[in-house]
Structures are given as C-alpha cells and as structure tokens.
Amino acid sequence: xxxxxxxxxxxxxxxxxxxxxxxxxxxxxxxxxxxxxxxxxxxxxxxxxxxxxxxxxxxxxxxxxxxxxxxxxxxxxxxxxxxxxxxxxxxxxxxxxxxxxxxxxxxxxxxxxxxxxxxxxxxxxxxxxxxxxxxxxxxxxxxxxxxxxxxxxxxxxxxxxxxxxxxxxxxxxxxxxxxxxxxxxxxxxxxxxxxxxxxxxxxxxxxxxxxxxxxxxxxxxxxxxxxxxxxxxxxxxxxxxxxxxxxxxxxxxxxxxxxxxxxxxxxxxxxxxxxxxxxxxxxxxxxxxxxxxxxxxxxxxxxxxxxxxxxxxxxxxxxxxxxxxxxxxxxxxxxxxxxxxxxxxxxxxxxxxxxxxxxxxxxxxxxxxxxxxxxxxxxxxxxxxxxxxxxxxxxxxxxxxxxxxxxxxxxxxxxxxxxxxxxxxxxxxxxxxxxxxxxxxxxxxxxxxxxxxxxxxxxxxxxxxxxxxxxxxxxxxxxxxxxxxxxxxxxxxxxxxxxxxxxxxxxxxxxxxxxxxxxxxxxxxxxxxxxxxxxxxxxxxxxxxxxxxxxxxxxxxxxxxxxxxxxxxxxxxxxxxxxxxxxxxxxxxxxxxxxxxxxxxxxxxxxxxxxxxxxxxxxxxxxxxxxxxxxxxxxxxxxxxxxxxxxxxxxxxxxxxxxxxxxxxxxxxxxxxxxxxxxxxxxxxxxxxxxxxxxxxxxxxxxxxxxxxxxxxxxxxxxxxxxxxxxxxxxxxxxxxxxxxxxxxxxxxxxxxxxxxxxxxxxxx
Amino acid sequence: xxxxxxxxxxxxxxxxxxxxxxxxxxxxxxxxxxxxxxxxxxxxxxxxxxxxxxxxxxxxxxxxxxxxxxxxxxxxxxxxxxxxxxxxxxxxxxxxxxxxxxxxxxxxxxxxxxxxxxxxxxxxxxxxxxxxxxxxxxxxxxxxxxxxxxxxxxxxxxxxxxxxxx
Ligand SMILES: [Zn+2]
Numbered sequence: 001x002x003x004x005x006x007x008x009x010x011x012x013x014x015x016x017x018x019x020x021x022x023x024x025x026x027x028x029x030x031x032x033x034x035x036x037x038x039x040x041x042x043x044x045x046x047x048x049x050x051x052x053x054x055x056x057x058x059x060x061x062x063x064x065x066x067x068x069x070x071x072x073x074x075x076x077x078x079x080x081x082x083x084x085x086x087x088x089x090x091x092x093x094x095x096x097x098x099x100x101x102x103x104x105x106x107x108x109x110x111x112x113x114x115x116x117x118x119x120x121x122x123x124x125x126x127x128x129x130x131x132x133x134x135x136x137x138x139x140x141x142x143x144x145x146x147x148x149x150x151x152x153x154x155x156x157x158x159x160x161x162x163x164x165x166x167x168x169x170x171x172x173x174x175x176x177x178x179x180x181x182x183x184x185x186x187x188x189x190x191x192x193x194x195x196x197x198x199x200x201x202x203x204x205x206x207x208x209x210x211x212x213x214x215x216x217x218x219x220x221x222x223x224x225x226x227x228x229x230x231x232x233x234x235x236x237x238x239x240x241x242x243x244x245x246x247x248x249x250x251x252x253x254x255x256x257x258x259x260x261x262x263x264x265x266x267x268x269x270x271x272x273x274x275x276x277x278x279x280x281x282x283x284x285x286x287x288x289x290x291x292x293x294x295x296x297x298x299x300x301x302x303x304x305x306x307x308x309x310x311x312x313x314x315x316x317x318x319x320x321x322x323x324x325x326x327x328x329x330x331x332x333x334x335x336x337x338x339x340x341x342x343x344x345x346x347x348x349x350x351x352x353x354x355x356x357x358x359x360x361x362x363x364x365x366x367x368x369x370x371x372x373x374x375x376x377x378x379x380x381x382x383x384x385x386x387x388x389x390x391x392x393x394x395x396x397x398x399x400x401x402x403x404x405x406x407x408x409x410x411x412x413x414x415x416x417x418x419x420x421x422x423x424x425x426x427x428x429x430x431x432x433x434x435x436x437x438x439x440x441x442x443x444x445x446x447x448x449x450x451x452x453x454x455x456x457x458x459x460x461x462x463x464x465x466x467x468x469x470x471x472x473x474x475x476x477x478x479x480x481x482x483x484x485x486x487x488x489x490x491x492x493x494x495x496x497x498x499x500x501x502x503x504x505x506x507x508x509x510x511x512x513x514x515x516x517x518x519x520x521x522x523x524x525x526x527x528x529x530x531x532x533x534x535x536x537x538x539x540x541x542x543x544x545x546x547x548x549x550x551x552x553x554x555x556x557x558x559x560x561x562x563x564x565x566x567x568x569x570x571x572x573x574x575x576x577x578x579x580x581x582x583x584x585x586x587x588x589x590x591x592x593x594x595x596x597x598x599x600x601x602x603x604x605x606x607x608x609x610x611x612x613x614x615x616x617x618x619x620x621x622x623x624x625x626x627x628x629x630x631x632x633x634x635x636x637x638x639x640x641x642x643x644x645x646x647x648x649x650x651x652x653x654x655x656x657x658x659x660x661x662x663x664x665x666x667x668x669x670x671x672x673x674x675x676x677x678x679x680x681x682x683x684x685x686x687x688x689x690x691x692x693x694x695x696x697x698x699x700x701x702x703x704x705x706x707x708x709x710x711x712x713x714x715x716x717x718x719x720x721x722x723x724x725x726x727x728x729x730x731x732x733x734x735x736x737x738x739x740x741x742x743x744x745x746x747x748x749x750x751x752x753x754x755x756x757x758x759x760x761x762x763x764x765x
Numbered sequence: 766x767x768x769x770x771x772x773x774x775x776x777x778x779x780x781x782x783x784x785x786x787x788x789x790x791x792x793x794x795x796x797x798x799x800x801x802x803x804x805x806x807x808x809x810x811x812x813x814x815x816x817x818x819x820x821x822x823x824x825x826x827x828x829x830x831x832x833x834x835x836x837x838x839x840x841x842x843x844x845x846x847x848x849x850x851x852x853x854x855x856x857x858x859x860x861x862x863x864x865x866x867x868x869x870x871x872x873x874x875x876x877x878x879x880x881x882x883x884x885x886x887x888x889x890x891x892x893x894x895x896x897x898x899x900x901x902x903x904x905x906x907x908x909x910x911x912x913x914x915x916x917x918x919x920x921x922x923x924x925x926x927x928x929x930x931x
Contacts, residue, residue, distance in 0.1 A: 400767030
C-alpha cells in the first residue's frame with residue numbers, strides 16, 4: 001500500500017503549486033523569524049557556569065546561607081503583640097564581596113502609611129456597604145509593621161541600617177568577603193493583626209463565644225533576602241501578591257506562650273518532656289507506632305477545658321530546624337492535636353500532624369491527618385522522598401497558606417457540625433495543596449516574588465495527581481462520586497479562562513503583581529499546561545522522568561523558570577520550546593478545526609487539473625514517460641460511484657509488472673481517497689488528534705505530531721486512502737487540548753455541545 | 766497559598782479594604798444565540814458560597830445551596846434574584862429571561878436561562894450585576910457567541926452592561 005500511496009500523493013503535493021500567488025507586482029518586505037517552533041534563545045539567558053544549558057546547577061553554582069537563633073514571646077490579649085530577639089549568621093558563599101545586607105520586613109506592609117495600600121487605583125463607588133464605608137473612611141487603620149529596637153554586630157556594637165518599605169539595608173563596616181560569615185542581631189516587636197477581618201496570611205482568629213484566640217504566625221521576624229547569580233540582591237518589595245524568596249538555613253527558636261496553650265512549629269521539638277504532660281507523652285509514643293490512623297494527643301475535652309482555664313504562667317517551646325527556608329508556628333489554648341506516622345518507603349518515616357479548634361470538628365478529626373499522610377506519599381512518588389520529619393496541617397478560618405513543615409487550612413462545618421460536600425472537598429484540596437507546598441517552593445526553592453507559577457502552578461499540577469490518588473486510597477471520601485472533583489488540572493476546565501477577552505489576560509511568565517487574574521494565571525493555566533504536557537504531548541513515562549529530574553536537581557536549591565524548561569527538554573529529548581513559548585510566554589489559545597473535506601477517485605483519464613499543472617512547468621502528458629494515474633474529485637462529472645483501483649489500466653500494468661501474484665494479494669486496494677484540511681484559527685500549535693469514523697461504525701484514532709504546523713501555521717492537509725467510506729471526522733475527541741471552540745471540531749459539523757448540554761438539561765427539568 | 770476564588774486585578778475597581786491577600790470575585794456567563802431556533806441560551810457559573818451568602822442576606826436565612834438540601838424555596842428566591850440582576854434587551858425592547866434550572870458542579874452553581882424571539886436581531890443589551898450587592902469588587906465576565914461573533918465583556922458595579930449592534 002505504501003508504494004501505491006506514494007504514486008498518488010505526487011498529484012496532491014503538486015497541487016500546492018496552484019495555491020501560490022503569482023501576482024508579484026509589488027515586492028513584499030522581509031520578516032524576522034516568527035515561526036512557532038523557533039528556539040527560545042531570544043527569551044532565555046545564556047547558560048553559564050552557575051546554571052547549565054541542561055537546566056542543572058553549574059559547576060560554580062552557589063547559594064547563600066542564613067542561620068537564625070531567636071527568642072520569641074507571644075503576648076496574648078485584646079491587642080496581641082509578638083516580641084523577638086534574633087541573631088542571624090549569614091554565610092557569603094558567592095564569589096562576590098558584599099558591602100551591605102538586605103533584610104526583609106514583610107510586616108511593614110501593614111504599616112499605617114505603607115505604599116502597598118495605595119498600589120491600586122480607586123474610584124468613588126456609587127454604592128457602599130456601610131461596613132466598608134466605616135473601615136475605609138472612618139476607622140483608624142491598624143497600627144502594624146515592625147518596630148525595630150536595635151541592630152547590633154556580634155560585639156554588641158550598633159550597626160547603621162536604612163529601611164525602605166518592606167526591606168532593611170544593614171550597612172557593614174567592612175565588606176563581607178566571599179566565603180566569610182557575618183553575625184548580627186536584631187531586636188523587634190509588632191502588633192499581631194486579626195487575619196480573618198484583614199484577610200492576611202498570618203495573624204489570629206478571635207472566637208467571640210469563648211473569648212479565645214488561635215494564632216497562625218509567619219513572616220513574623222526580619223528575614224534575610226536572597227542574593228544570587230540571577231538577581232543580585234532581591235529588590236522587589238513585598239506588595240502583597242508576589243510571595244517570598246528566602247535562603248536556606250538552620251533555625252534554633254524558643255517561643256514563649258501562655259502555659260495553657262499548645263504549640264507546634266517548623267522544626268524538631270527539643271524539650272517535649274518539659275512541655276508535654278505525661279498523658280500526652282504516652283499518646284505521642286503510640287502515635288509514632290500508628291501507621292494507619294491518627295492518635296489523639298490532646299482531646300476535644302481537654303482542649304475545651306484549656307480554653308476555660310486562664311493561664312497562670314508561661315511556657316517556652318524550643319525548636320531546631322535544619323535546612324529550611326523559613327519558620328512558622330501555630331499556637332492556642334483551643335487546639336485539639338492528633339498525629340500518625342507515615343511510611344515513606346526505604347526505611348524513611350515522617351509524622352502527619354493536625355491542630356484544630358473544636359469548631360473544625362467533626363470534619364477535621366476525620367480527614368486532616370490522613371490527607372496529610374496521603375499527600376506526603378503522593379508527592380514523594382512524583383518528586384523525591386519527603387525529607388522532613390513531619391508535616392502539620394493547622395485549621396484556620398479562610399486560610400490556605402504554607403511554610404516549611406507547617407500550613408494553615410480552611411474548611412469549617414456550621415455551628416451544628418454539619419458540612420456540605422463542597423466544604424469537605426474544599427478542605428481536602430486545600431490541605432493537599434498546602435502540604436504539597438513543602439515540595440514547591442519550600443524545598444525546590446523558587447523565587448515566588450518573581451514567579452508565582454513556579455510554586456503555585458507546579459504545585460497545583462501535582463495537587464491534581466495527589467487528589468486523584470487520595471480518592472483511590474480513601475474511596476470513602478467520594479460518597480457517590482466516581483472520581484475526585486478536582487477543580488483545576490483537566491484541560492476542559494481552563495477553556496473559559498483561555499477564551500476570555502485578551503484585555504484581561506497575561507502570559508504565565510508575568511510577575512504576580514502585574515497579572516489580571518492571578519488564580520487561573522498562576523495556578524490553573526500552568527497546572528493544566530503541565531497536565532496536557534504529561535498526558536498528551538510527552539506521555540507519562542517521559543514526563544515523569546524529566547519532572548523527577550527537575551525536582552531532584554533543584555531540591556534544596558534555587559531554580560529559575562529556564563532551569564525547569566531546560567531540564568524538561570534535556571531529560572526527555574523532546575524539544576518543547578514551542579510549548580513553553582505558546583503556553584507560558586503568550587496568551588494564545590488552542591483552536592483547531594476540520595475544514596474542507598474532499599473525496600477523490602483514481603482514474604486513467606487525464607484530467608484538466610493535471611494538464612494545467614503540467615503546463616505550468618511547460619510540459620504536456622507526452623513528456624512523462626512513466627505510467628501515471630489521475631485523481632478526480634467528487635464534484636467532477638467523471639466521478640463514478642463504483643470505480644475500482646485495481647481496474648485502472650496504468651495501475652494494473654504497473655502492479656503486474658512489479659509484483660508477484662502473492663505480493664499483489666498482500667496489497668491494500670483503497671477505494672476512497674480523502675483530502676482533509678485541518679484549520680488552526682488559534683495561535684497555539686498542538687498535536688493534531690483526529691478520530692475517523694467509517695461507514696461500518698469502526699473508528700480509528702490518529703495523532704499527527706505537532707510538527708505538522710511548522711510550515712503552515714494556519715492550515716494543514718492530510719490524505720487518507722481508505723477501503724471504507726469516512727462518515728465522521730472529529731478533532732480532539734477526548735477534549736484533552738483545551739480547544740476553546742469545539743463547534744468547529746467535527747465533520748460533518750455537529751451542534752454546539754453547549755446547546756446540546758442546554759437541551760439535555762432542560763429535558764431533565 | 767491558595768486562591769479560593771478566581772482573582773482579578775483591574776485598575777478601576779471601587780474602594781475596598783486593604784488586604785494582603787487581595788481577593789476579587791468573578792462569575793462567568795456565556796450567552797449563545799442559536800440562530801436556527803431563534804433562542805438565546807444563557808449559562809451562568811457562579812461560586813456557590815457567594816450565591817448562598819447573597820440569597821440569605823436578601824431573602825432571609827437558612828438557605829443551604831447543596832444537592833442534599835435543595836428546596837423549591839431556593840429555586841424561587843434564586844429566580845427572583847436573577848430577574849433583578851440579569852437583564853436583557855433586544856432591539857431596544859426589554860425581554861424577560863426564563864429561568865430553566867440550576868445544577869451544582871464542584872464549587873460552582875451553573876444556572877441555565879433562556880429566551881426565544883423570532884425576530885431579526887439588530888441590537889442586544891445585556892446587564893449582569895450578580896453579586897455586586899455582596900462584594901463591591903465583584904467582576905462578571907460575559908461571553909457572547911452567535912451570528913459569527915465571539916466577544917467577551919468585563920462587567921462590574923460601574924460598568925453594568927454591554928451592547929452589541931449587528
Ligand atoms: Zn499555593
């Protein structure tokens with residue numbers, strides 16, 4: 001069949017000549033390379049000895065280190081306050097001498113006069129809720145931000161410093177030489193905000209019924225900024241959307257809280273016997289042996305007693321954390337506490353831990369810790385074995401925020417303890433997401449301030465896999481559903497966003513402060529792009545190996561977007577420059593359509609079209625010595641219903657002259673020849689997935705490689721020789737490419753699926 | 766962190782409180798004009814939590830928008846709410862959209878409405894102010910598809926409607 005096909009396609013290929021415009025009265029200008037498949041050299045930095053072209057750390061790769069010892073005191077009460085003294089030992093592993101150090105003061109975003117409060121434009125609204133009117137125009141704003149007591153060197157000598165919004169420059173008496181360390185201390189305090197009314201990432205929630213507070217505390221201490229080979233000192237202020245960039249280091253932290261509070265934090269608890277009761281110690285030992293269900297360390301009854309018992313003294317909780325980029329803690333007299341151990345394989349175990357006020361029950365005691373455990377396992381499978389000794393999920397109203405080993409999560413039943421499926425799945429999903437952030441960006445430590453998608457998008461992608469895996473492990477969570485109702489990940493769920501007006505879209509490769517719709521931009525679209533890459537473009541095996549390579553290469557290091565892009569290509573031998581350019585650097589969308597479909601027949605009668613073609617080259621039929629056949633299309637008057645390929649004389653001669661009887665039996669004799677035009681109104685190039693349905697209702701699925709678009713971005717034609725008549729052609733039959741207009745995906749055209757859905761819905765009413 | 770809702774930053778929004786994790790609220794509406802059947806089909810995708818909150822605020826307490834606790838009352842107040850928030854005019858004449866029904870999908874409620882008009886369409890005006898009475902920062906994205914045209918519009922408390930002329 002191959003040989004015969006070759007012969008016929010001569011005619012098809014040459015028809016392209018007709019399409020060319022021969023009126024060259026005006027000479028066209030030239031153009032730059034705008035091919036969708038051109039390499040990304042113009043967007044990417046030149047590889048060097050810090051970061052290689054392969055996407056791995058180079059032989060001179062370095063990163064700075066910041067070690068902290070801190071004494072922290074939380075003053076609970078109507079106007080809660082945190083006091084701290086910290087000593088930072090900064091190691092300059094860079095080849096450069098540093099004249100000054102930059103420290104981040106994230107709390108300053110809450111200062112009365114913070115410019116971030118004026119970062120958006122505003123207008124007088126025609127309507128105001130009274131509540132907003134009062135808080136906007138009548139109330140004193142909250143008195144937030146760091147008060148810096150002093151900054152001293154290791155000898156206790158005051159250092160000069162300069163505060164610019166959320167960043168503080170420490171002026172060094174002499175430059176910090178490459179390879180040297182510098183130690184200095186800061187004394188500070190700040191007023192803790194209510195995170196529920198202020199919608200902040202950190203703060204307290206007030207429970208008016210019992211008058212207590214639950215604290216989830218983070219970015220609460222002056223933190224070292226990142227200095228590296230791509231940015232120098234990080235100099236992008238904290239404006240609220242772009243999150244954090246932090247160096248790794250070791251933390252020794254003592255936290256003093258009222259003695260009726262329990263507390264958990266980043267790091268290993270050093271004085272468990274001092275702060276745990278005997279009963280708690282016993283239960284903790286049991287929890288270490290429990291691999292299938294959580295063991296309660298502080299029961300609801302005990303927590304309810306603690307919230308009624310006023311504190312007499314204080315208690316100090318001591319932690320040690322190695323190789324973390326940050327430190328967070330949660331504390332309250334309201335917390336119930338449970339834990340279980342998790343077997344991560346290869347002799348590695350880690351504790352799954354939950355802290356929640358009684359307001360979270362009965363949902364939290366049932367799901368939180370098992371979700372933490374399942375998340376650790378899923379993520380470990382797709383990246384690297386979870387390296388920390390625990391992961392804690394803390395329940396805080398409206399929160400979804402992550403720190404090393406600890407995160408805050410929403411999901412609260414109503415006052416009677418009832419909850420909807422929406423609340424349950426929302427809670428399970430947010431726990432998977434925030435625990436997952438331990439991998440991205442806590443360990444694969446990308447710069448969140450610059451690139452939201454590198455942690456949010458990549459994490460949301462793995463979250464999708466982990467959600468599906470959790471439901472397989474605990475089918476009970478599904479109730480009557482067949483699969484976990486993931487909100488983001490499937491191609492069809494990003495279609496709405498990708499088809500929005502271009503006025504409100506930004507490329508993924510944008511700073512989080514500057515995008516129009518951060519949710520779909522930094523979470524949904526990159527997660528979906530990676531899912532499409534895995535399922536449709538690369539295949540699971542190639543993708544998973546490359547993705548693991550990226551995770552392991554950059555574990556406990558600072559990758560850039562290019563390090564990710566390069567590694568995915570380098571470890572898979574799939575050139576993906578076209579994919580990154582389209583999905584990450586542009587706001588183009590997928591729209592591929594079935595255009596004209598022509599049916600042909602083969603004949604020995606010369607056609608006018610063939611004669612015209614030859615005459616363009618100054619030839620006639622007589623000039624061609626080899627036997628030829630001709631294609632006539634359906635519309636032609638010579639088209640006959642039941643012509644047989646084997647009866648066309650020149651072909652018959654050719655077959656008898658070149659093949660034995662036995663060989664001829666093996667040959668295919670297609671009856672129909674289709675020329676199908678696929679059009680591409682969308683800017684993105686994608687593999688062309690087509691399902692052909694034949695008259696006998698059998699189907700055939702063909703995936704044409706994305707490269708079909710490389711010479712013509714607007715349309716491409718394909719010839720299908722077939723024994724059976726084609727009755728239907730469908731592009732992207734499984735909706736796996738995020739094609740934004742599926743009404744043009746079929747031949748013959750089918751009804752708009754939205755209209756079908758509407759009609760079916762209406763029938764059911 | 767997690768963004769619970771689709772968030773959108775647009776420079777012309779009304780005054781809102783200062784927040785470090787700034788959230789904006791977005792619903793999405795699709796209007797399909799089916800020329801052969803002279804019908805307009807309207808799909809509204811809105812966050813169930815927000816919809817529940819506004820129905821409870823406006824029409825009394827206790828509505829639970831959940832497949833397990835759905836009542837005729839909810840349908841009635843929802844229909845009432847939609848009549849005040851979604852308005853359509855064709856050829857400068859006010860039309861009443863028929864409420865067909867709703868279904869729940871993950872965190873969203875999908876609302877189906879329709880309208881049939883056997884007349885030559887010259888202009889369409891569509892107003893959508895859903896949830897702007899709950900959040901001043903609410904944005905409603907509306908996409909129109911039909912007569913060979915696909916266009917989207919961003920509506921909010923200031924810009925309440927759009928008009929298409931054929
Ligand atoms: Zn996140």
